Amino acid sequence: MEFIMELGQYMIANYQELLNLAWEHILMVAYGIGLALLIGVPLGVIAAKVNWLAPIILSLVNILQLIPSLAMLALLMLYFGFGFKTVVIGLLFYSLLPIVRNTYVGIKEVDESIIEAGVGNGMTPLQLLYKIQFPLSIPFLMAGIRLAAVIAISVATIGPYIGAGGLGKEIISGISLQSDVKIYAGAIPATIIAILADFILGKVEQKSKKRMAA
Amino acid sequence: MIELKNVNKIYNDGFQALTKVNVEFQEGKINVLIGPSGCGKTTTMKLLNRLVDYTDGEVYFNGKKIKEMNPIELRRQMGFVIQNIGLFPHMTIFNNVATVPKLLKWDKDRIKKRVIELLEMVNLDPNTYMNRYPSELSGGQQQRIGVIRALAAEPSTILMDEPFSALDPISREQLQDELLRLQTEINKTIIFVTHDMDEALKIADNIVLMKDGKVVQQGSPDSLLSNPANDFVKEFIGEKRLNSNNQLNDLSLANYINKDILLVQSDIRIEKATSSLIERKVSSAVVINEDETYNGIVSLYDAIENNSSEINSIIKKASLIIYENDKVSTVLEKIEGIHDIVPVLSKEDIVVGLLSVDKLFATLHHLTEYKRGEI
Numbered sequence: 189m190e191f192i193m194e195l196g197q198y199m200i201a202n203y204q205e206l207l208n209l210a211w212e213h214i215l216m217v218a219y220g221i222g223l224a225l226l227i228g229v230p231l232g233v234i235a236a237k238v239n240w241l242a243p244i245i246l247s248l249v250n251i252l253q254l255i256p257s258l259a260m261l262a263l264l265m266l267y268f269g270f271g272f273k274t275v276v277i278g279l280l281f282y283s284l285l286p287i288v289r290n291t292y293v294g295i296k297e298v299d300e301s302i303i304e305a306g307v308g309n310g311m312t313p314l315q316l317l318y319k320i321q322f323p324l325s326i327p328f329l330m331a332g333i334r335l336a337a338v339i340a341i342s343v344a345t346i347g348p349y350i351g352a353g354g355l356g357k358e359i360i361s362g363i364s365l366q367s368d369v370k371i372y373a374g375a376i377p378a379t380i381i382a383i384l385a386d387f388i389l390g391k392v393e394q395k396s397k398k399r400m401a402a
Numbered sequence: 403m404i405e406l407k408n409v410n411k412i413y414n415d416g417f418q419a420l421t422k423v424n425v426e427f428q429e430g431k432i433n434v435l436i437g438p439s440g441c442g443k444t445t446t447m448k449l450l451n452r453l454v455d456y457t458d459g460e461v462y463f464n465g466k467k468i469k470e471m472n473p474i475e476l477r478r479q480m481g482f483v484i485q486n487i488g489l490f491p492h493m494t495i496f497n498n499v500a501t502v503p504k505l506l507k508w509d510k511d512r513i514k515k516r517v518i519e520l521l522e523m524v525n526l527d528p529n530t531y532m533n534r535y536p537s538e539l540s541g542g543q544q545q546r547i548g549v550i551r552a553l554a555a556e557p558s559t560i561l562m563d564e565p566f567s568a569l570d571p572i573s574r575e576q577l578q579d580e581l582l583r584l585q586t587e588i589n590k591t592i593i594f595v596t597h598d599m600d601e602a603l604k605i606a607d608n609i610v611l612m613k614d615g616k617v618v619q620q621g622s623p624d625s626l627l628s629n630p631a632n633d634f635v636k637e638f639i640g641e642k643r644l645n646s647n648n649q650l651n652d653l654s655l656a657n658y659i660n661k662d663i664l665l666v667q668s669d670i671r672i673e674k675a676t677s678s679l680i681e682r683k684v685s686s687a688v689v690i691n692e693d694e695t696y697n698g699i700v701s702l703y704d705a706i707e708n709n710s711s712e713i714n715s716i717i718k719k720a721s722l723i724i725y726e727n728d729k730v731s732t733v734l735e736k737i738e739g740i741h742d743i744v745p746v747l748s749k750e751d752i753v754v755g756l757l758s759v760d761k762l763f764a765t766l767h768h769l770t771e772y773k774r775g776e777i
Contacts, residue, residue, distance in 0.1 A: 302488050308484065
């Protein structure tokens, strides 16, 4: 009980600082996922359309995901230096797998008869893609974004090791100062952000699914 | 006009799906491709809009070789209704129906007018349905949309790939009836794939029966029923259907010709004709030329009205004439509405007698009564 009081007091006293860190955290994740969408959706589309490229693209993004996050960030630091930018690039790599794979699956999963109807009514391959296949893959893509967001929020907490901000700063300084209050003050907001992101994106996903039900 | 000449289709794995297919699809008619599964009927249909390409032979669409046409443009000229309905679930009914007009870049007002017209054609209220999504419609309604989507850009030809097979029996019957009704308004060249013989017999003007990638027989439903080419055709049509048709064909028209009739020469005076009509207690009579060939008919009413002149002035053409060697089934097809009298002629146009319509219908009534009892 005493501990909770202490934590509360600390958080109230430093709420301005914590809010700033939370905002920075969200920004890193948003940039990372935004860039992952810009790169990942076209990659997913290419994988779905060009059969022989699919295994290559999918294995590559899979390998990216398998590199331990600390090692990945350290490696990136060698090339991109310290700071915000490097963490964003790391998050981009981590978000790539769910986004590429879900775009790919979403397009592949479009019902055969719907494709036949599109082709049979005289759509060109490009029209088929942007009028039919891509819109119908959106619920899958949303699920991918949701997963990517949750992963990215947690990976971003190690950002301060390579000189970025975010709630990880509070956690890491808590570790070096052996202050559990500081660790919790960083971890709890990070968890809340992850839960909220999961909930909100889940709602969006549901909504996009509803209409597609044939 | 669509014509297939010596078309072969061999898949990459060596499977020969079609062998020397020669088919001519009749313009403005419902052409049904039918056969057991794997017989090549769907492949044949998909050749036409180049969803499948043939190995050799030639397919002509309005005189042009389709291999030399742009497949995208070709498909926009042909409506396409697919088996599993295949509506686009993320689009409203309006956008689904407007698919091809939009691809063809019609202007907005024209598209809207056309969609409303089409929805009304299949009795779906445009205001209610236009902004709904396919998932909000019943299966039967969805396939109505599937059909009008194919009609939207006013193609001359419509391909239908087992369009009603996924529906429940009641909706299926309704859509078949609706298609027949629509066809009387639109007169499209329809190529309809099915495996259901009842459906084929109900809607077809022309049936193409296939087996193992070959055309076994083609012709009108009647000609298939009365002259099945071989045992396979007989078996596929089914004994029961053949029998019910045979009963009709067994009836001899000769039994329904009344030979004891009043004939009037074409050069007599009207008053003489009037008195013969009254004497025989009939309201009309057949007029013949000097060589006994058919000339026309006169009615008692016209004769009394124009008492003075020559009979020539009141001779009318009969609304229906038949020939003594016609089949009962063809005669039945021709009888539509009420005819005053129906003259029966020989090959040389000599009047043989009058068709006894009442007697014919009495027999038909008896036949159908018997059939109902059998079920």
